[in-house]
Amino acid sequence: xxxxxxxxxxxxxxxxxxxxxxxxxxxxxxxxxxxxxxxxxxxxxxxxxxxxxxxxxxxxxxxxxxxxxxxxxxxxxxxxxxxxxxxxxxxxxxxxxxxxxxxxxxxxxxxxxxxxxxxxxxxxxxxxxxxxxxxxxxxxxxxxxxxxxxxxxxxxxxxxxxxxxxxxxxxxxxxxxxxxxxxxxxxxxxxxxxxxxxxxxxxxxxxxxxxxxxxxxxxxxxxxxxxxxxxxxxxxxxxxxxxxxxxxxxxxxxxxxxxxxxxxxxxxxxxxxxxxxxxxxxxxxxxxxxxxxxxxxxxxxxxxxxxxxxxxxxxxxxxxxxxxxxxxxxxxxxxxxxxxxxxxxxxxxxxxxxxxxxxxxxxxxxxxxxxxxxxxxxxxxxxxxxxxxxxxxxxxxxxxxxxxxxxxxxxxxxxxxxxxxxxxxxxxxxxxxxxxxxxxxxxxxxxxxxxxxxxxxxxxxxxxxxxxxxxxxxxxxxxxxxxxxxxxxxxxxxxxxxxxxxxxxxxxxxxxxxxxxxxxxxxxxxxxxxxxxxxxxxxxxxxxxxxxxxxxxxxxxxxxxxxxxxxxxxxxxxxxxxxxx
Numbered sequence: 001x002x003x004x005x006x007x008x009x010x011x012x013x014x015x016x017x018x019x020x021x022x023x024x025x026x027x028x029x030x031x032x033x034x035x036x037x038x039x040x041x042x043x044x045x046x047x048x049x050x051x052x053x054x055x056x057x058x059x060x061x062x063x064x065x066x067x068x069x070x071x072x073x074x075x076x077x078x079x080x081x082x083x084x085x086x087x088x089x090x091x092x093x094x095x096x097x098x099x100x101x102x103x104x105x106x107x108x109x110x111x112x113x114x115x116x117x118x119x120x121x122x123x124x125x126x127x128x129x130x131x132x133x134x135x136x137x138x139x140x141x142x143x144x145x146x147x148x149x150x151x152x153x154x155x156x157x158x159x160x161x162x163x164x165x166x167x168x169x170x171x172x173x174x175x176x177x178x179x180x181x182x183x184x185x186x187x188x189x190x191x192x193x194x195x196x197x198x199x200x201x202x203x204x205x206x207x208x209x210x211x212x213x214x215x216x217x218x219x220x221x222x223x224x225x226x227x228x229x230x231x232x233x234x235x236x237x238x239x240x241x242x243x244x245x246x247x248x249x250x251x252x253x254x255x256x257x258x259x260x261x262x263x264x265x266x267x268x269x270x271x272x273x274x275x276x277x278x279x280x281x282x283x284x285x286x287x288x289x290x291x292x293x294x295x296x297x298x299x300x301x302x303x304x305x306x307x308x309x310x311x312x313x314x315x316x317x318x319x320x321x322x323x324x325x326x327x328x329x330x331x332x333x334x335x336x337x338x339x340x341x342x343x344x345x346x347x348x349x350x351x352x353x354x355x356x357x358x359x360x361x362x363x364x365x366x367x368x369x370x371x372x373x374x375x376x377x378x379x380x381x382x383x384x385x386x387x388x389x390x391x392x393x394x395x396x397x398x399x400x401x402x403x404x405x406x407x408x409x410x411x412x413x414x415x416x417x418x419x420x421x422x423x424x425x426x427x428x429x430x431x432x433x434x435x436x437x438x439x440x441x442x443x444x445x446x447x448x449x450x451x452x453x454x455x456x457x458x459x460x461x462x463x464x465x466x467x468x469x470x471x472x473x474x475x476x477x478x479x480x481x482x483x484x485x486x487x488x489x490x491x492x493x494x495x496x497x498x499x500x501x502x503x504x505x506x507x508x509x510x511x512x513x514x515x516x517x518x519x520x521x522x523x524x525x526x527x528x529x530x531x532x533x534x535x536x537x538x539x540x541x542x543x544x545x546x547x548x549x550x551x552x553x554x555x556x557x558x559x560x561x562x563x564x565x566x567x568x569x570x571x572x573x574x575x576x577x578x579x580x581x
Contacts, residue, residue, distance in 0.1 A: 020058025023240030283437030
């Protein structure tokens with residue numbers, strides 16, 4: 001996994017050298033003090049040597065700062081072989097003169113004290129190694145081997161002061177490792193007062209579970225995280241989960257993403273949930289929580305986004321088989337590389353270490369959606385209060401990454417009378433959307449219901465809908481209420497049948513009335529047609545009479561004109577016969 005460089009805040013006044021170790025630079029506010037020694041102490045197996053070696057390797061690979069590793073117990077070949085499992089190729093950096101490995105063999109039974117004990121020889125040897133490559137970083141591993149067999153503690157402490165002062169004068173950023181003492185942090189009890197920065201590593205076993213933790217005990221000249229932080233050693237090196245460094249400054253997006261169930265999207269304002277939000281799906285066993293989470297993951301893959309599914313109850317193959325029965329195909333997306341299913345018991349390595357592993361998986365895979373099923377399995381304790389801090393860190397981390405998260409939680413009780421607020425692990429207030437699923441036992445059968453208990457920043461439905469799982473997929477049915485009760489299953493089917501029968505009867509009555517009205521309309525239309533025909537006949541007779549009368553008037557007029565004309569001609573003839581003009 002490629003590590004990104006950590007950028008220290010601008011207001012840091014003390015110069016710091018980034019370690020390149022993910023999480024540690026955030027806890028220390030930028031890294032270790034530049035040009036000053038840092039003491040890393042702890043018991044056997046806590047990871048001192050690996051942390052120091054990674055500090056040196058990251059400096060050479062990420063920041064172009066050569067380093068010297070001086071060891072007093074293991075040989076160079078043994079050290080290179082040990083860190084090769086972390087993906088560090090020490091030999092290549094040695095060949096490029098980026099790192100010098102110097103093994104100083106010290107056996108008290110092989111030499112005899114002849115004068116005052118001092119570290120002048122070590123200073124000369126270390127100074128030569130630093131000058132040979134222009135080293136900026138130095139590791140001394142370990143103090144106990146350097147001073148083994150020296151009985152005079154006053155001389156030892158004086159030389160320790162000289163060693164730390166010499167490292168400061170050379171201006172190198174140094175790490176000095178030391179074994180944990182019985183009375184103090186280290187065996188000699190003074191080093192922690194001389195070093196400018198002290199980091200304590202711890203490897204503990206609680207409840208047969210092994211965990212490693214880191215604490216910055218002292219850091220002169222700057223603020224730093226004071227709590228214990230879990231860390232793990234993986235194939236990519238050391239990973240520290242910076243618990244207290246996560247602040248409520250994550251961005252709040254406005255983009256919405258679908259849940260994969262159209263009617264659930266409708267209940268959430270018609271657009272689904274906000275990207276980067278946290279969704280809690282809680283309910284009693286068998287309500288369909290895992291199925292809804294799997295649908296959410298599959299929908300993200302259909303959009304071309306990556307998704308992570310952390311499962312704590314079933315294996316990956318069992319999940320893919322079971323989801324296939326309700327039309328959710330996860331195997332296809334696993335083969336395409338868009339979906340990763342991590343199935344394990346969270347108590348296998350401890351809760352804090354499991355959180356760090358989830359942190360690393362998210363950083364490596366860079367998913368858009370993460371589903372955790374169920375969060376109630378993160379602890380085997382009778383009280384689940386210990387889970388809240390862990391989930392708080394995980395939720396804040398996912399919000400910082402703008403990852404949409406779906407958490408399922410098992411609740412006790414199945415009836416509507418159970419109080420969901422009392423049955424959670426105490427993180428419901430941290431969630432942006434809370435979907436509550438219940439088993440509804442009525443009329444001799446059990447059915448599933450779902451409703452939106454809360455949805456921050458969006459309008460959402462207050463309806464209780466029946467949640468059904470079929471071979472075709474997941475669906476939410478419309479609300480069916482009778483006598484102030486939401487009906488589900490056969491009661492719903494019966495009520496719907498009654499409503500359908502009543503609707504059919506109403507439809508038949510409407511059709512009968514429509515037929516009567518149509519008959520009346522036809523009768524009225526027939527009467528209107530008869531009256532219109534009668535009027536048309538009378539109008540025709542009247543028009544005929546008028547026409548006849550007009551014809552008679554025309555005939556009479558013509559006859560009169562003819563007669564008048566005839567009379568005029570006779571008069572003219574008579575006048576001529578009388579000799580009149």
